[in-house]
Amino acid sequence: MRKSVLFRVGIGCGIACVLACAMYLVQHRSQIIGVQTSEVEFFSRDVRLKGTLYTPRRWMSGKAPAIVFCHGGTPIGRKLAIYVIAARQLAERGYVVLTFDFRGFGESDDPPRFESASDLDFTQDVSAALSYLAKLNAVDAGRLFLVGHSFGAGVVLP
Numbered sequence: 001m002r003k004s005v006l007f008r009v010g011i012g013c014g015i016a017c018v019l020a021c022a023m024y025l026v027q028h029r030s031q032i033i034g035v036q037t038s039e040v041e042f043f044s045r046d047v048r049l050k051g052t053l054y055t056p057r058r059w060m061s062g063k064a065p066a067i068v069f070c071h072g073g074t075p076i077g078r079k080l081a082i083y084v085i086a087a088r089q090l091a092e093r094g095y096v097v098l099t100f101d102f103r104g105f106g107e108s109d110d111p112p113r114f115e116s117a118s119d120l121d122f123t124q125d126v127s128a129a130l131s132y133l134a135k136l137n138a139v140d141a142g143r144l145f146l147v148g149h150s151f152g153a154g155v156v157l158p
Helices: 002-031 081-092 122-134 151-156
Strands: 035-044 047-056 064-070 096-100 139-148
Touching: 035 081, 035 122, 047 081, 047 122, 064 081, 064 122, 064 151, 081 096, 096 122, 122 139, 122 151, 139 151
Parallel strands: 064 096, 064 139
Antiparallel strands: 035 047, 047 096
8 A cells, every 4th residue: 555655656746847847948948959968987886887968068057957867677778769868858958867777777787796685776876876967067966856767766766
């Protein structure tokens, strides 16, 4: 019962976040011209994570808001077409977007051991991604957002 309530709350929060982002994007679309992508890597404890950073080529005023996009349970992780398209569309509208592969997915490293639940601590991966984004000069660290799909939504909700 509790899981279904948390799931519904999570879905509701996700929809509200997407709608808020969409409203902001519609209002500011004309400020953005193009998207630049770059492959990045960062560490979550002792595990190397790979990601793609999507940045607007030009942001007209101040630092940009940023989104960490967390993929679903697909073995190819962030490279699934739906995530590439969504990240590019968000970046075209002024967001810096980081898509990354969770530990054990896509191009990220596997955990070095499987001895305890902490070896599969995907929430630590999300924290590392947020920390990475917050340190970028182009990012407004006060406007960081999480978007998760499927498995990724389950990780960002707790």
